[in-house]
Amino acid sequence: MANFRVIPSIEELRQHPSIAPLEARFGREAVVSALRDAAAELRQALAAGKREEAIERTAGETVLRDAAARLASGFRPSLRRVINATGVIVHTNLGRAPLADAALARLRELGPGYSNLEYDLERGSRGSRTVHAEALLTRLTGAEAAAVVNNNASATLLMLAALATGREVIISRGELVEIGGGFRIPDVLAQSRALLREVGTTNRTRVADYAAALGERTALILRVHPSNFRIEGFTERPSLESLVALGRQFSVPVVEDLGSGAVIPTVTGEPVVSASIGAGADVVCFSGDKLLGGPQAGILVGSRALLQKIRSHPLMRALRVDKLTYAALEATLIEYLAGRARETVPVVRMLSLTIEQIDARARSLAARIHARRGWQAEIVDGRSAIGGGSAPGIELPTRLIALSRANDSAEDIERFLRDADPPIIARIHDDRVVIDLRTVAPGEDDIIADVLSR
Numbered sequence: 001m002a003n004f005r006v007i008p009s010i011e012e013l014r015q016h017p018s019i020a021p022l023e024a025r026f027g028r029e030a031v032v033s034a035l036r037d038a039a040a041e042l043r044q045a046l047a048a049g050k051r052e053e054a055i056e057r058t059a060g061e062t063v064l065r066d067a068a069a070r071l072a073s074g075f076r077p078s079l080r081r082v083i084n085a086t087g088v089i090v091h092t093n094l095g096r097a098p099l100a101d102a103a104l105a106r107l108r109e110l111g112p113g114y115s116n117l118e119y120d121l122e123r124g125s126r127g128s129r130t131v132h133a134e135a136l137l138t139r140l141t142g143a144e145a146a147a148v149v150n151n152n153a154s155a156t157l158l159m160l161a162a163l164a165t166g167r168e169v170i171i172s173r174g175e176l177v178e179i180g181g182g183f184r185i186p187d188v189l190a191q192s193r194a195l196l197r198e199v200g201t202t203n204r205t206r207v208a209d210y211a212a213a214l215g216e217r218t219a220l221i222l223r224v225h226p227s228n229f230r231i232e233g234f235t236e237r238p239s240l241e242s243l244v245a246l247g248r249q250f251s252v253p254v255v256e257d258l259g260s261g262a263v264i265p266t267v268t269g270e271p272v273v274s275a276s277i278g279a280g281a282d283v284v285c286f287s288g289d290k291l292l293g294g295p296q297a298g299i300l301v302g303s304r305a306l307l308q309k310i311r312s313h314p315l316m317r318a319l320r321v322d323k324l325t326y327a328a329l330e331a332t333l334i335e336y337l338a339g340r341a342r343e344t345v346p347v348v349r350m351l352s353l354t355i356e357q358i359d360a361r362a363r364s365l366a367a368r369i370h371a372r373r374g375w376q377a378e379i380v381d382g383r384s385a386i387g388g389g390s391a392p393g394i395e396l397p398t399r400l401i402a403l404s405r406a407n408d409s410a411e412d413i414e415r416f417l418r419d420a421d422p423p424i425i426a427r428i429h430d431d432r433v434v435i436d437l438r439t440v441a442p443g444e445d446d447i448i449a450d451v452l453s454r
Helices: 010-014 019-026 028-047 059-074 101-110 134-141 152-164 185-191 207-213 240-249 273-278 304-311 315-319 323-337 346-352 355-370 410-418 442-451
Strands: 088-090 145-149 168-172 195-199 218-224 254-259 283-287 298-302 376-387 395-404 427-429 432-436
Touching: 010 028, 010 059, 019 028, 019 059, 028 059, 088 346, 101 323, 134 145, 134 273, 134 298, 134 323, 145 152, 145 304, 145 315, 145 323, 152 168, 152 185, 152 218, 152 254, 152 283, 152 298, 152 304, 152 315, 168 185, 168 207, 185 195, 195 207, 207 240, 218 240, 240 254, 254 273, 273 283, 273 298, 283 304, 298 304, 355 376, 355 395, 355 442, 376 432, 395 410, 410 427, 410 432
Parallel strands: 088 376, 168 195, 168 218, 218 254, 254 283
Antiparallel strands: 145 298, 283 298, 376 395, 395 432, 427 432
16 A cells, blocks of 8 residues: 655656646646645645545645646636626627637738738838728728727827817717726826817707807817717707818817727617718727727727828827737628628627527527536526617617526526636526526537536
8 A cells, every 4th residue: 555645756756647748738847846836735734734635546646636736727827718698798897899700710810920010012111000901991981091099998099189189179068978997088188188178068068069169279079979878858969960060160170989889780779980970070989899899999080181190199109909900800890891790790690689599599508408417497588788888778688598406596506607617607687597698609508508517
């Protein structure tokens, strides 16, 4: 019988067959360090009389097991794939928009090698990265020019800094919004060194209010789409067309922050970028990773003259995006231009799903869950949310799978799903854990069924 308290040397442990694959994966230095740490911990535990193993396991096996666990934990990336079963489509906490297959294919194509990111292939000399995606964006929106930065907050900041530093920007009090993460329009104006000029009241602002505020120091009229809230009742807000007419009369550009970035009409009712350009907005900025369904990006489209000022501003270099963002964004835009986005861009597809389609999937998965380890799965009516600060108050009818199991609370079940690999993020509704398949990719139904069988 082996003596459990005899710990082999590190070199002896390295000869075990399980070590070779660990060294191939994690490197020799990391494996040796993990073995030493595991052996030292076992010695301390034995000296304190705190650890004895089953008689069939030797001290060497214990060290090997603990070292492998240390390596797996120490090398695990903090950013992990999760399954979004919450029904919140643009879920900021879960990375917002999942990418289309076409975007992933472009990442695989461009990621491993070099690209013409800042190289002009026609001239054979240095070029500018700001030209990428521009042709696609102008075709899609009807704008003269476009630029891309790392998110829409950056786009707003850059637009104001490039076009209004030291001068006044007129904005309605009802549009001085704060979005997630404490991003406040007045703070962005201050950072851009533009001067805020509030007009109107919280609930009612008229074109005459803007006109009364115009002066020699006026640089822009800023219109902000109140993405994450809605004012109802005794309200008034001038149309974009009326503001554009006022701006043209006094040679003041009108710019608009649309936030969510819908480029085709959807059930959300969010404004479409091309409509703002068609109404005469001089610059429009919006997100790439919300309703557009692409990578995180801030997109600016508008007149060629103003976009040139924006691209040449010093902040542009600090806020620019890399080749992978351009690759994923261009691939996503092509799906729209080809008329495939409703089927191929996940966010748009989720928005388009009918309750009948979700019900069929839910019933199929619920039938599989019923046969697994005492789970009960009931189909109930529910509502999906848009998320990402888009379309406040708009919810989509859906069908939910309500999970239960004897002796397990809703909190127990929610934690069990969250601890799975990959984690399944569900929500608790009426004291039951519910799964909304609207935000679960079709190929992930099998994963959920497998997790519930463990």
